[in-house]
């Protein structure tokens with residue numbers, strides 16, 4: 001991948017990215033090229049959703065979007081939630097009619113997607129009656145139904161087991177030439193993606209192909225995990241949980 005001439009999709013050149021006056025990622029510099037599969041890593045609050053939101057804003061209709069909290073309507077059936085991926089493509093009248101009498105073609109298209117995502121038989125079930133993993137797959141189905149060349153996902157495989165996560169990522173890959181996916185599974189980042197963007201304290205500290213990275217390097221993106229590891233180590237040593245005051249400070253903190 002490195003060195004190949006690929007079409008540039010988007011570039012940030014020392015830009016401040018955030019929410020209004022609140023800058024989360026100061027002086028961000030990065031580029032996304034067509035064909036790249038990027039894993040976006042960083043501990044909670046590092047700025048992953050902020051970056052994905054900005055990518056989404058700039059890429060607009062080129063990008064399918066799978067949000068972190070799914071954005072599903074619990075009262076509506078799986079079919080209607082997936083159909084929402086293409087609401088803007090139909091007239092208001094067609095959308096209203098579809099609510100009462102599902103349109104034949106979309107119904108078959110959504111049914112095919114649901115089969116692939118292990119949601120067969122649930123098309124008429126209100127999303128509010130599904131498990132967390134099933135809702136996650138509905139959110140992915142809705143994003144796939146948008147049929148865009150690029151996929152942006154904010155932890156789209158957070159609620160499923162590792163086996164399903166791989167299957168879902170493969171389905172996403174099969175339908176999109178380019179993807180940027182926020183996730184916390186570092187092993188998956190190394191095995192399934194070809195590039196990692198790693199955020200720490202509002203900085204892009206890793207922007208590299210996965211074959212040049214190790215798990216240990218990715219661990220450095222999670223300084224708070226050090227404290228958790230020390231709790232576990234201390235518990236292993238004497239069977240007791242240490243007091244909070246006995247815990248070491250995370251790396252790089254006073």
Ligand SMILES: Nc1ncnc2c1ncn2[C@@H]1O[C@H](COP(=O)(O)OP(=O)(O)OP(=O)(O)O)[C@@H](O)[C@H]1O
Pocket residue numbers: 019022024042043044045046047048049050051068
């Ligand atoms: N709408 C907003 N307005 C102002 N600040 C925000 C907004 N959304 C997020 N932030 C702040 O931006 C920072 C980065 O948040 P963000 O949601 O991008 O992190 P994240 O890496 O996606 O975290 P997580 O893994 O918990 O989802 C945090 O300090 C957060 O409080």
